[in-house]
Amino acid sequence: MIDYAKIEISPDAAAYLFKCNELSFERYRNEDTAEQTHSMPRVAKYEGMEFYYFPSGRMTLHGSWHKYYCGGSNHSDFSLAQFQCALIKFCQTLKVSPDELKILQLEFGVNIAPPLAPQQVIDALVGNGKGNGFSEMRTNKGRSIGVNMYLTNYGLKIYDKSAQYRLPNPVLRIEKKYINWCKYRSEFGIYTMANLIFTDAWAALCIDLMKTVGQLVIKEPSLDIEQMTLKEKYFIAQAADAKWWKAIPPKKRLAAKKKCDRLLDKYGWYSLHSELLNCMTTKMHYLLNDDNKSGMFSIESAHSA
Numbered sequence: 001m002i003d004y005a006k007i008e009i010s011p012d013a014a015a016y017l018f019k020c021n022e023l024s025f026e027r028y029r030n031e032d033t034a035e036q037t038h039s040m041p042r043v044a045k046y047e048g049m050e051f052y053y054f055p056s057g058r059m060t061l062h063g064s065w066h067k068y069y070c071g072g073s074n075h076s077d078f079s080l081a082q083f084q085c086a087l088i089k090f091c092q093t094l095k096v097s098p099d100e101l102k103i104l105q106l107e108f109g110v111n112i113a114p115p116l117a118p119q120q121v122i123d124a125l126v127g128n129g130k131g132n133g134f135s136e137m138r139t140n141k142g143r144s145i146g147v148n149m150y151l152t153n154y155g156l157k158i159y160d161k162s163a164q165y166r167l168p169n170p171v172l173r174i175e176k177k178y179i180n181w182c183k184y185r186s187e188f189g190i191y192t193m194a195n196l197i198f199t200d201a202w203a204a205l206c207i208d209l210m211k212t213v214g215q216l217v218i219k220e221p222s223l224d225i226e227q228m229t230l231k232e233k234y235f236i237a238q239a240a241d242a243k244w245w246k247a248i249p250p251k252k253r254l255a256a257k258k259k260c261d262r263l264l265d266k267y268g269w270y271s272l273h274s275e276l277l278n279c280m281t282t283k284m285h286y287l288l289n290d291d292n293k294s295g296m297f298s299i300e301s302a303h304s305a
Contacts, residue, residue, distance in 0.1 A: 001066060001077065001078035001079065001083070001108065001109060001110060001111075001287055002065050002066065002078065002083050002106070002107070002108060002196060003064050003065065003066045003067075003074060003078070003107040003108070003109060003175065004062075004063065004064045004065075004105070004106075004107040004177070005061075005062075005063070005064075005065060005103060005105065005106050005107070005193075006060060006061070006062050006103075006104040006105035006106075007060060007061040007062075007101045007102060007103060007104060007193065008058070008059070008060055008061075008101075008102045008104055009051075009059040009060065009061060009096070009100060009101060009102075010100040010101075010102070011057060011058075012100070013059075013096045013097070013100040013101075014053065014057060014058065014059035015057070016095070016096070017051065017053075017059065017094060017096065018042075018053050018059070020094060020095070022046065022093065022094055023044040023046055023051060023094075024044055025042035025043065025044040025051070025053055026042060026043055026044070027040070027042055027043075028040035028041055028042065028043055039055065041053055041054045041055070046094075047068055048063055048064065048067050048068050048072060049061060049062070049063035049068055049090075050062045050063055060104070061101065064107075065078075065083060065086050065087070066078045068086055068090065069082055069083070069085065069086035073165065075111075075161050075162075075164070075165040075167060075171065076111075077111055077283070077286070077287060078287070079286070079287045079288075079290035080197075080199060080202050080287060080288055080290065081290040082290070083196070083197075084197050087193060087196075087197065097194070098192060098193040098194035098196075098197070099192045099193075099194035100192070101192055101193040101194075102191065102192050103181050103185065103190065103191065103192060103193065103196075104181055104182075105177070105178060105179055105180075105181055106177070106178045106181055107175055107176070107177045107178070108175070108176055108178070108205045108208075108209060109157075109173055109174055109175025109176065109209070110173070110174055110175075110206075110209065110280055110283050110284055110287070111161060111171050111172070111173055111283065112171070112172050112174065112276070112279040112280055112283050113169065113170060113171065113172075113279065114170060114172040114276070114279065115272060115275040115276065115279065116221065116272065117170060118146075118159075118160035118161075118162065118163065118170050118171070118172045119160060120221065121158070121172055121272065121276070122146050122147055122158060122159070122160065123219075124218050124219045124220070124221055124272055125147060125158060125216065125218060125219075126216070126217040126218060126219055126239070126240055126241070126242050126245075127149070127216070127217055127242030127245060128149065128156075128212075128215055128216055128217070128242075129215055129216065129217045129245050129253055129257060130245060130246065130253070131242060131243060131245050131246020131247070132149055132151060132242065132246075133149070133242030133243070134147035134148060134149050134158075134242075135147060135148055135149065135150075137157060137159050139164055143163070145159045145160045145161075145163050145164050146158050146159020146160055146173075147159065150179070152179075152180070153178070153179055153180045153183045153184075154176055154177060154178050154179055154180075154212075155176070155177040155179060156174075156175070156176055156177075156212060156213075157173070157174075157175045157176075157177065158172065158173070158174050158175075159172070159173055160172065160173075161173040174209070174213060174276075174280065176208070176209050176212055184208075188201065188204045188205065188208075189201070189204075190204070190205075199288055202287070202288055203288060206284040206288070209280070210277060210280060210281070210284075213276065213277065213280065214273075214277060216273070217239065217242070217245065217257070217260070218272055218273045219240050220260075220264050220268050220271060220272055220273070221272055222264075222268040222269045222270050222271075222272070223236065223263065223264060223267050223268045224267045224268070225267075227267050228263070228267060232263060232267075235259065235263075236260075236263065239256060239260055
């Protein structure tokens with residue numbers, strides 16, 4: 001499901017939106033000094049979304065489409081059909097076309113009912129198998145709710161959504177943030193928000209998220225360590241350290257992952273990693289095949305008339 005996006009608005013649409021009655025642009029104010037400056041962008045807020053209009057005439061849009069659709073929260077599922085409805089409402093209200101909204105950054109994720117308690121899943125995560133480990137992820141109130149990993153072009157967040165929103169049932173959010181979308185847009189064929197209304201676009205994002213999670217190293221909780229030889233115990237202890245994976249060459253990493261699988265087959269009774277991927281597959285199928293699908297939509301850009 002689509003969550004946060006950073007968008008660059010086309011010059012014609014930006015000029016129109018700056019004068020649009022639906023938006024009220026105010027000069028940027030330094031929150032610490034209350035100082036206003038002409039060199040900073042003007043800012044307009046609209047239903048949780050923020051527009052930034054720079055002196056050069058450039059305009060960017062920041063915000064969560066999930067929160068926009070749900071009125072401020074993003075703990076529920078957010079299907080393709082619901083995203084289509086959100087984009088239709090946004091574009092028709094502000095009289096812009098989705099192909100005028102160029103994607104700069106994008107978050108795509110999924111909520112699952114995890115096979116274990118969310119914190120147990122989080123505690124089992126080691127890293128991406130290349131030496132990159134996870135860091136603690138905190139809410140704006142300072143509570144730790146999960147972990148994240150930020151690389152050059154993307155970040156991965158895995159956290160307890162039920163703890164964040166105090167939900168009655170366990171919900172684990174797995175989310176990939178494409179920090180530098182220009183590295184991915186040609187691969188996925190997704191350049192603007194207009195491209196995101198198609199099932200194929202979401203399917204490509206689903207596959208990529210599954211691939212990223214599939215490459216992770218996980219401390220499998222079903223492993224019976226006591227039954228292992230001393231050499232096997234030592235290996236498993238090493239494999240539970242993200243830095244160890246960075247110290248070995250790529251070819252040995254592949255061999256080490258295969259050895260982890262063999263030990264799981266020998267000393268474990270189920271695979272948490274496989275269960276996570278199965279849960280993701282089931283939920284993604286639902287998100288792409290929601291029966292309430294609104295269908296394809298077409299919207300004319302009214303501001304150019």
